Amino acid sequence: MANGESEVGADAPAGGFVQLLTPEGERVDSVTTADGTTYSVDFTDDEYKGLYHDLVTVRRLDGEALALQRQGELGLWASLLGQEAAQVGSGRALRPQDMAFPTYREHGVLYTRGIDPIMPFGLFRGVDQGGWDANEHKFNGYTVVIGAQTLHATGYAMGVTMDGKTGGPDGEAVIAYFGDGATSQGEVNESFVWSGVFNAPIVFFCQNNQYAISEPLERQTRIPLYRRAAGFGFPGVRIDGNDVLASYAVTRSALDRARQGEGPTLIEAYTYRMGAHTSSDDPTRYRIASEVESWKAKDPISRLRAFLTKQQIADDAFFAEVDEAAKTLALDLRERVLAMPDPAPVTMFDHVYPNGSPDLDEQRRQFADYQASFEGSEH
Amino acid sequence: MSRIKEFPLPDLGEGLTEGEILSWLVKVGDTIELNQPIVEVETAKAAVEIPAKWGGVVARIFVEAGTTVEVGTPIIAIDTDPSAGPVPSFDGPVPSAESLAAVQIAPAEGAVEPGMAGSPAPAAGRTPVLVGYGPRTTTAKRRPRSGTPSAPSTSAAAPPPPPPPPAPVAPAAPVTNGRPAGPVLAKPPVRKLARDLGVDLASVSGTGPMGSVTRDDVQKAVANRQSAEVAAPSVTTGPAAAVFDASREQRIPIKGVRKLTAENMVASAFTAPHVTEFLTIDVTRSMKALEKLKARREFRDIRISPLLLVAKAVLLAVKRHPMVNSTWSGATNEIVVKEYVNLGIASATERGLIVPNIKDAGRLTLRELAEALNTLVQVARSGKTPPSDMSGGTLSITNVGVFGVDTGTPILPPGESAILAFGAIKPMPWVHKGKVKPRQVTTLALSFDHRIIDGELGSKFLRDVGDFLTDPEGALLSWS
Numbered sequence: 108m109a110n111g112e113s114e115v116g117a118d119a120p121a122g123g124f125v126q127l128l129t130p131e132g133e134r135v136d137s138v139t140t141a142d143g144t145t146y147s148v149d150f151t152d153d154e155y156k157g158l159y160h161d162l163v164t165v166r167r168l169d170g171e172a173l174a175l176q177r178q179g180e181l182g183l184w185a186s187l188l189g190q191e192a193a194q195v196g197s198g199r200a201l202r203p204q205d206m207a208f209p210t211y212r213e214h215g216v217l218y219t220r221g222i223d224p225i226m227p228f229g230l231f232r233g234v235d236q237g238g239w240d241a242n243e244h245k246f247n248g249y250t251v252v253i254g255a256q257t258l259h260a261t262g263y264a265m266g267v268t269m270d271g272k273t274g275g276p277d278g279e280a281v282i283a284y285f286g287d288g289a290t291s292q293g294e295v296n297e298s299f300v301w302s303g304v305f306n307a308p309i310v311f312f313c314q315n316n317q318y319a320i321s322e323p324l325e326r327q328t329r330i331p332l333y334r335r336a337a338g339f340g341f342p343g344v345r346i347d348g349n350d351v352l353a354s355y356a357v358t359r360s361a362l363d364r365a366r367q368g369e370g371p372t373l374i375e376a377y378t379y380r381m382g383a384h385t386s387s388d389d390p391t392r393y394r395i396a397s398e399v400e401s402w403k404a405k406d407p408i409s410r411l412r413a414f415l416t417k418q419q420i421a422d423d424a425f426f427a428e429v430d431e432a433a434k435t436l437a438l439d440l441r442e443r444v445l446a447m448p449d450p451a452p453v454t455m456f457d458h459v460y461p462n463g464s465p466d467l468d469e470q471r472r473q474f475a476d477y478q479a480s481f482e483g484s485e486h
Numbered sequence: 487m488s489r490i491k492e493f494p495l496p497d498l499g500e501g502l503t504e505g506e507i508l509s510w511l512v513k514v515g516d517t518i519e520l521n522q523p524i525v526e527v528e529t530a531k532a533a534v535e536i537p538a539k540w541g542g543v544v545a546r547i548f549v550e551a552g553t554t555v556e557v558g559t560p561i562i563a564i565d566t567d568p569s570a571g572p573v574p575s576f577d578g579p580v581p582s583a584e585s586l587a588a589v590q591i592a593p594a595e596g597a598v599e600p601g602m603a604g605s606p607a608p609a610a611g612r613t614p615v616l617v618g619y620g621p622r623t624t625t626a627k628r629r630p631r632s633g634t635p636s637a638p639s640t641s642a643a644a645p646p647p648p649p650p651p652p653a654p655v656a657p658a659a660p661v662t663n664g665r666p667a668g669p670v671l672a673k674p675p676v677r678k679l680a681r682d683l684g685v686d687l688a689s690v691s692g693t694g695p696m697g698s699v700t701r702d703d704v705q706k707a708v709a710n711r712q713s714a715e716v717a718a719p720s721v722t723t724g725p726a727a728a729v730f731d732a733s734r735e736q737r738i739p740i741k742g743v744r745k746l747t748a749e750n751m752v753a754s755a756f757t758a759p760h761v762t763e764f765l766t767i768d769v770t771r772s773m774k775a776l777e778k779l780k781a782r783r784e785f786r787d788i789r790i791s792p793l794l795l796v797a798k799a800v801l802l803a804v805k806r807h808p809m810v811n812s813t814w815s816g817a818t819n820e821i822v823v824k825e826y827v828n829l830g831i832a833s834a835t836e837r838g839l840i841v842p843n844i845k846d847a848g849r850l851t852l853r854e855l856a857e858a859l860n861t862l863v864q865v866a867r868s869g870k871t872p873p874s875d876m877s878g879g880t881l882s883i884t885n886v887g888v889f890g891v892d893t894g895t896p897i898l899p900p901g902e903s904a905i906l907a908f909g910a911i912k913p914m915p916w917v918h919k920g921k922v923k924p925r926q927v928t929t930l931a932l933s934f935d936h937r938i939i940d941g942e943l944g945s946k947f948l949r950d951v952g953d954f955l956t957d958p959e960g961a962l963l964s965w966s
Contacts, residue, residue, distance in 0.1 A: 180496075387499035389533065391873045396873050480631055
């Protein structure tokens with residue numbers, strides 16, 4: 108199978124998927140799907156090494172965040188462990204003008220956008236509302252309501268069309284992230300209907316990590332999720348979500364379709380959530396250890412590392428260097444998270460209206476007076 | 487900051503108030519690194535490992551394994567700069583007063599404004615409302631108001647004065663005389679409790695806010711009444727002696743393995759219609775066979791017990807009646823008959839009942855089966871049985887004989903269709919070759935899911951297990 112062309116990758120679920128790097132670290136030159144689209148990547152050695160760097164860094168930062176939660180420094184954390192390839196591959200496929208709409212788990216996509224990884228920590232530490240400037244980063248706020256961001260993304264994509272920013276190789280495209288559980292939500296289906304009918308320049312990127320909290324995939328669907336797209340009138344393709352190359356190649360192709368004005372695509376990244384749904388969840392209560400073990404063998408990082416080693420693109424010194432750099436970044440992140448100041452209670456009034464309101468201003472004044480009535484307050 | 491840092495139990499999952507220390511992964515004197523797992527904690531939501539917040543040397547462990555502690559309680563102290571020499575001032579086995587003062591262990595009702603986030607949970611074991619994130623310290627602390635006289639205002643027009651701020655740790659003094667005249671203050675559930683227990687609220691001293699009567703007050707009143715009745719045998723015709731004495735009840739939180747066991751038992755008992763059959767047999771020959779086995783070279787270095795032969799008997803009998811080893815799958819309208827036997831062995835552990843299983847036990851030789859049984863029991867006793875060992879069981883044995891009882895009516899583990907109880911082996915008078923003789927006798931009990939297994943099949947299976955144990959050599963030869 109290696110170094111050849113194939114219809115579907117090896118070790119695929121029933122129905123197959125696009126795989127360009129096997130779990131053993133063998134490259135598949137290109138994959139042609141049933142609709143005649145051929146997917147491949149043409150990376151330089153440095154680009155491969157860059158992807159490895161991304162994957163390791165993203166996993167290390169995620170591990171640090173989980174530790175911080177366990178140490179009482181974050182209220183909650185949603186770990187991306189196991190889903191690094193889906194996020195890094197699709198994130199790196201984005202062009203600077205493209206807009207991303209994440210869930211609350213897209214820390215890897217956030218990193219590939221070049222955003223300081225500390226940005227979402229205020230939300231999880233409970234010291235801000237997670238309200239960063241979406242336009243500045245081309246990265247919308249983390250959306251906790253399941254599936255809601257697909258509607259926001261669809262609306263944004265309609266705006267891109269209306270602004271006349273599609274129709275060329277440098278057009279704009281939008282990507283909406285969601286999980287397998289979200290496909291059962293009305294919002295996601297409404298987004299599919301609208302985007303299909305109006306040819307919105309959007310890529311629906313579903314990370315099928317097999318569980319909606321504790322609910323397994325077979326409770327969401329009777330057919331593979333990517334096949335749902337056919338019913339809405341746009342293409343759907345399933346990729347090996349643990350293969351960063353497939354994630355990159357297919358997302359880039361789908362984004363290019365969108366920016367050319369050719370409409371939406373659904374990508375189902377077939378992956379696995381190795382950890383808990385969030386730090387408040389205990390997955391041992393609903394899934395068996397042997398299933399987790401079988402997915403360990405498909406780890407996104409170890410397969411890329413095996414490939415880099417076999418191809419003599421990188422050696423142990425490089426891997427150690429990447430680990431060390433990731434550790435330094437993680438410890439720096441830890442220090443900065445611990446130093447985050449608690450917000451003044453009165454700031455809760457700040458972002459309710461863009462230009463204030465008389466009623467609210469009065470409430471703010473009264474609240475400030477109340478705060479000042481305590482001993483030790485600075486007023 | 488001091489070089490000795492105390493780590494308080496954090497809120498591990500969105501509003502939890504307590505956690506149980508399952509086990510310590512480090513001990514005093516250990517050198518630890520940042521983020522090294524140090525302790526396993528079980529909460530209402532999950533059992534998790536907590537990574538060390540600082541690197542250094544473990545200076546003190548404040549809370550023993552098996553203890554349930556409030557969120558915010560210091561559980562470990564870490565010397566973050568051990569190279570700086572010994573710390574003379576740090577020798578107490580308890581957390582510093584400073585850190586303890588930060589923990590507001592739920593005081594008596596009335597210490598905090600009612601209705602405020604962080605106000606104490608109602609007493610008498612009721613589940614606290616889950617509020618907010620983080621240790622309770624952040625919500626229960628109240629800053630004093632500036633410029634407000636601390637003496638209660640007597641003006642009728644003024645709103646009720648705020649209650650006094652809580653004294654750290656020490657419970658608020660009961661307010662018995664401060665109750666205003668007028669109707670007795672008490673919340674509706676407390677009124678109902680008093681009515682149910684035959685307590686006149688007006689006779690009870692309230693210790694709650696504004697002198698209101700709390701649940702505790704009512705229960706204390708009942709307890710006092712009872713002790714008074716015991717002291718002076720009653721000749722009055724008052725209400726029948728109340729049967730409610732909180733001081734003589736122990737309340738054990740339902741959680742962890744106990745909770746899981748209960749859920750499994752209820753799920754099984756009310757979905758699978760159980761039938762239990764019994765068979766009393768003479769196992770003298772099995773006991774002799776066991777002795778012979780022990781004398782053999784292959785078994786000399788391994789501990790074997792009658793349970794081994796029972797397990798073997800079950801595995802052989804399953805081969806003759808495969809339907810016994812099956813699952814009722816209502817969702818797919820199927821009976822799933824399994825060609826492999828994952829043999830569960832019910833085991834009593836300190837954390838409660840668990841049923842780990844031996845995977846594909848039918849393929850093991852007798853020697854391998856003996857090893858697997860020993861390992862399973864040892865691992866279960868050490869409390870380290872991994873979840874994978876506890877899932878996927880297809881058929882189980884419960885060895886109630888080890889507790890010295892004759893038999894029982896076991897409840898099926900969920901998803902399994904049969905479970906065999908194996909009672910104590912005792913010398914009993916038994917008719918053997920036409921004469922009453924003392925023989926080694928035991929009773930087997932087989933519970934099975936009557937949806938799948940009819941009485942005929944269940945009886946044949948149980949009979950086969952019994953035949954094997956009555957005459958192992960004979961059964962082996964005639965079945966082979």
